[in-house]
Amino acid sequence: MAKHKTPMLDDLEKGPWPSFVSDIKQQAEKGKQVLKDAPDDLLGVMELSYEDRVTHWKHGGIVGVFGYGGGVIGRYCDQPEKFPGVAHFHTMRVNQPASMFYKTDFLIGLCDLWEKYGSGLTNMHGSTGDIILLGTITDNLEPMFYDMTHELNQDLGGSGSNLRTPNCCVGRARCEWSCYDTQEACYQFTMEYQDELHRPAFPYKFKFKFDGCPNGCVASIARADMSVIGAWKDDIRIDQSAVQAYAGGELKPNGGAHSGKDWGKFDIMREVVDLCPTGCMWWDGKKLTIDNRECSRCMHCLNVMPRALRIGTETGASVLFGAKAPILEGAQMSTLTVPFMPMEPPYQELKDLIEKVWDWWMEEGKNRERLGELIQRDTWQKFLQIIEMEPDPRMVDEPRSNPYIFWREEEVEGGWTRDINEYRKKHQR
Amino acid sequence: MTDEEAKKAILDSLGEKSGAKTKFYLKDFYKILPDMKPRDVKNIVNRMVGEGLLEYWSSGSTTLIGLKGAGKQHKEED
Structure with a gap:
């Protein structure tokens, strides 16, 4: 017997499609989760939001696990007396395995843990790629984190103004088009930048994603501040x-x-x-x-x-920067920056490039300004100076509409000064 | 400037502001320590959170930082 009447949510179960409402009801009936009322009260508060046409969730919070500044997001309901099961309903973002390869025993272990410490409800996966564990109370965060890291060897992902959980396509594990080992690259960069992943470091979020080829199965060109897309140099x-x-x-x-x-x-x-x-x-x-x-x-x-x-045999990746800038200009794609870079461990060339970009963005970026927005504001030319690259025609998105490369005075013979009399000898007024 | 001096400067600066704003962007801390590199300021701020002097507040998309215990929400969440 459902705890709350939810006619509008029930309507969402009609039709041939899978329904998140049915999933939540299933978890409520199963009742194995430690927070017994959480699924029922979640449905209740959602129905109320549909009636009132406003959210009943408060925004953000201070909760987390010790030593980490990301991976846990405080969530609170503004109707705690009506819906005590979701009065505190914090989200945990868990770093997904590369390419989202799971063994069944891992999934069972994760679900068992989440029923032991939380609502039992998950979102597989969030748009960045993390495993999202929906809803627990503050006291359960540390024990959940301890068991997850010690029993499942799995870490939290990024949130807030951190490096977000790196993401990669299926890569060479199953795909003949992958121009480099995306899983290895994703793993190496995750390990290298643990501090940036777990503690706030930047003016806003920063994402990198690894696509093995231009088919772009993780859509890095549209979703990542730094998109690494497999490419080959020689012939098909x-x-x-x-x-x-x-x-x-x-x-x-x-x-x-x-x-x-x-x-x-x-x-x-x-x-x-x-x-x-x-x-x-x-x-x-x-x-x-x-x-x-x-x-x-x-x-x-x-x-x-x-x-x-x-694909050819001389393979590596193209590196692009600046996707996803929703505030200033609307959504935008990454811009090609390095046409070809070899992609072999330890990926030092790419790490050096990222760190130059980060140093600049940390200094010059405004609060909540993504890298792509800073590049737009401070010019592509400035960005190229920072990363010590020469302009290249392949960087131009649309000829004649974005002429963002200008000569600097030191690059022009004689600079900006001229002898006007000498000029007038050849050019009449 | 030593780390201890930097920490004191941060605590003094946030203490002066208490009553009005209690949560700050990481970039606001760069202004408190203008002679230090942003990366070094970031490391000090994150260490101060570990030491219990500061605390994070996260909306999920953005992180703010303030004196531990300051602000309205802290009381609600305790």
Whole structure:
């Protein structure tokens, strides 16, 4: 028997989709969680919010675990007498395993722990990638943290003005397109920057994410202050006999992903060559030719014909900066900064680059200003001076609309001064 | 400036402000110690939290820092 009447939430259970309302009710009925009333009262306060059309959660808090300045977010309900089960309902953010690979016994262990110390309710996963454990009381934070770190060998993730939990795609564990070992990079950077991850260090949040190839399965280009996206320097490897097999219909395009409907016969010209964004491919009926100098690594041809086309062998990553700046200019993508960097442990070149960026941002960034916003405010040119890089045409997003590279006086012969009489000899007024 | 002098400067500065604002951005601490590098200030502030002199307040997206025990919310959360 439900503790509160929740007609509006019940409505959300209708239809063919999985429902978080059903999940919470299931946990309430199961009743194994130490905070017995938490799931029921969570539904109750949510129904009240739907009725009142305002939130009944207070904003933030001082709670945490000793030595850490992140990973726990204080949450309090402003109707504690009506809903005592969620009067204190703190969130714990847990650093997810790289690529979110889990063993079943780990998941069972984590769920058992959360029922022992919290509401039993989880969010797998938060948008940064963390495992989100929803709802516990202040007294249970330290014991939960102790057991999680000692029994499951799992740490808290980042929150607040910290480095946020690094995130990576599935990488070489399962994907032939991965241009570097994203899991290794994610792990190494997580370990290297433990202090920045667990204690506030910056004007605002900072995220880095590791995509193994430009398909971007963790969408680093849209979501990370520093996006590391796999790239190759040499030529796409072509197996001409496999190309012919695709063209002749012997191999299914896109790994057979389009088999659920009659899409018609595969047309290599219409579905691959003509869709190449830089027009760098030719097909003469027998042989596929690629002008690799013009290839922008959009991945379309490799995705369509994975057995015929493979990434090059000289692999590494492109590094981009500045995605996600919602306050000043609206959402923005990262801008290409380093076109190619080898990606082998211990990744010293990338670490040196990050630290230069952080030093600048810590000094010049305003409160709650993301790196991308600072770059916009203080110019790309300044950013390049800080990281000691020369401007490169590949950094330009839109020619003629963002001419952010200007000559400096010391770069121009004679500086800004001139002899006007000499000038007028050649240029009439 | 030694670490102890820096800590004293921080406590003195926050003490003067008590009554009005009780939570501060990390960047506000840079202004208290203008001759120190931001990274060094950050390390001192985080150590002071560990020593129980300061405390964090987090909204989840942003972290503020204040004197331990100062402010309204502390009483509510105890």
